[in-house]
Amino acid sequence: MMQGLIEQFGAVLGKQYVLTDDADKVPYLTDWRKRYTGKALAVLLPKTTDEVANIVKLCAAHHVAIVPQGGHTGFCGGATPDNSGNQVILNLKRMNQIRAIDSANQTITLEAGCILQSVQEKAAAQDFLFPLSLGAEGSCMIGGNLATNAGGTNVLRYGNTRDLCLGLEVVTAQGEIWNGIKGLRKDNTGYDLRDLFIGSEGTLGIITAAVMKLYPLPVSQWTTLVATDNIASTIALLTLFQKRATSLLTGFEMMTQESLALNEKHFPHMANPLKGNPPFTVLIELSDHESEEHVRKLLETILEEAFSANLISDAVIASNLSQANTFWHMREHITLAQAEEGANLKHDITIPLSSLESFIQDTDSLMRQKYPGVRIINFGHLGDGNLHYNIAPPLGLDPKAFNLSHEKAIHELVYAQVERCQGSISAEHGVGQLKLADLRAHKGAVAHDLMKALKRALDPQNILNPHKVVSI
Structure with missing residues (x-):
């Protein structure tokens, strides 16, 4: 057969x-x-x-x-x-055509197999910005970005992939084609099927094409690295930038001392330019549509205010595009440094900003009490509360053996703290099979059963990516 x-x-x-x-x-x-x-x-x-x-x-x-x-x-x-x-x-890698760029509507219609970086480049060639940006943008595809509702470094200003999508084309579990390819910003005609398929990880339908938003290219971008002594100052700094820069703030990334030390160990050319590798290093980006002079002056003014308020102890402003890219590469190479170091336990979590200080302090303390010498590689998109709170074993221990012995207990410790702070156990990576067993406890019985009911209704044979997200 x-x-x-x-x-x-x-x-x-x-x-x-x-x-x-x-x-x-x-x-x-x-x-x-x-x-x-x-x-x-x-x-x-x-x-x-x-x-x-x-x-x-x-x-x-x-x-x-x-x-x-x-x-x-x-x-x-x-x-x-x-x-x-x-x-x-x-x-779907062969489905890689850009079907249309509508300049008047500021949208791009493209197939699921388009590489994210190629979409960014096609948009830029038409003087538009496609703001979705991830570390894997050279190989990840739009269909996967939509299926997982990917986040990335620009969520603070432009939102997740869901926020960038206006319409979808989807093949259902019965092999029917739903043509929802419309570039409308308002369409109040019943249930929003688009949002149902985005983030469903291919368990409800197969996304084959989408209409995505475009934005005018910024005239200027300025990037800086700043040093803070504690998480409270880091959050206060974010609040200051949000008040003074408002929508011009497009990036606010936090990296701990331990994260950047691991980076430098495996990539010596990625050494932190700030003095003494401070407890927290923050990468901040402002984007402007007015002029370079305007955004540069605004950045310097905010940094001066932050120095005066003792929120920061050092700052380096990128003098050119190459240096700005180096700053971003520092942030993006942390994941690669972890891979070089060996197997580690990853947690892609979201915490309300008001609870972030409590979460980091309490979870760090509990983790180090229970696992002396453990290395906490904590970094992420602080502007939207998304932490990549990863655990590496103490030096000298075999990573695979450590993970095999302690993975379940470490996940439970972190997730219990996430629940205490009313956060989420998956900010941007999705559920897949990794978090399948944890989802019911996290979502609650009612929400989880509603998700299972949707799966049964749309895919009664359970042929679309079974045993991912929910099991029926």
Whole structure:
């Protein structure tokens, strides 16, 4: 039966776009963190929405599960198949066309397989900004960004991927095509199906195209690194910039001393230019549509006020674009430094800004009491309360052995503190299979059961990315 299905896939896509040899499938079977590895009946590479729809119809008829996949850069195993070998991977990388740029409406219509960086570049060539920006932007794809409601460094000003999306094209679990490709900023006609599919990680439908917002390119951007002594001063600094710079504030990233020390260990050219590698280093970016002089003067004025209020102890303003990029690379390389150091326990969490100081102080203290010598690699998008609160074992201990022994207890400790502060256990990485078991306790029984009811209603055969986000 399966051989016959493979032949039918070939009839839809062309045999060269149905990968069944083990060597050809390998690049699609392991997640970016190398935490999950599965097996697949085949890897399918469609080019059009009609091809996706026909593949889904075939899978529905044969009760074969589908794992939608984009750039495969996720952190929660959401695009990795299970070990049964009976699932097919539907990778959308060949669906990479930009269908239209509407300058008057300030929108771009594009397919799910478009690489994020290429979208940024296409928009810039038309004097527009596409503000979604992630560390993986050179390989992640728009479909995956939408499926996980990705965040990134510009959420403070422009919002998550959900906030940038106006319309979607989606293939349902029955192989029907929902054409919601509209560039409307107002459409009050019942349930918002767009928001239902965004963030669903391919469990309710397969996103094949989208209409996304564009913005005018800023005339000038100024970037600075500043030193703060504690988290209270860091939050006060954020408040000051929000009051003085308002919408011109487009980046506010926090990095701890331990995070940047690890960075410098593995990437010596990424040394912190601030004196003494302070307890907290904050990367701040202002973007302006008026003039370079205006935003530079505003930045200097706010920094002077911060010095006077003893909120900061040092500051370095990037003198050119190259130095500004170096500052951003420091922030982005922390994740790479962790990978070089070895396996670590990641927590992508959101905390209300009013509870952030309490969370960091209490969780740090509890973690160090229970696991002496543990290294806390805490950094993130402080402007929107998103911390990447990661745990590395004490020096000299085997990372894999430490994680195997303590992962469950460390997750429980962190998540209990998140719940105490009324935060979220997933800010921008999604749920996937990594947080599947934790979701019911975090969301609450009512919310979790509503999610399961939606899954049953839209995908009664449970063929779309089963055992991800919710299990039915």
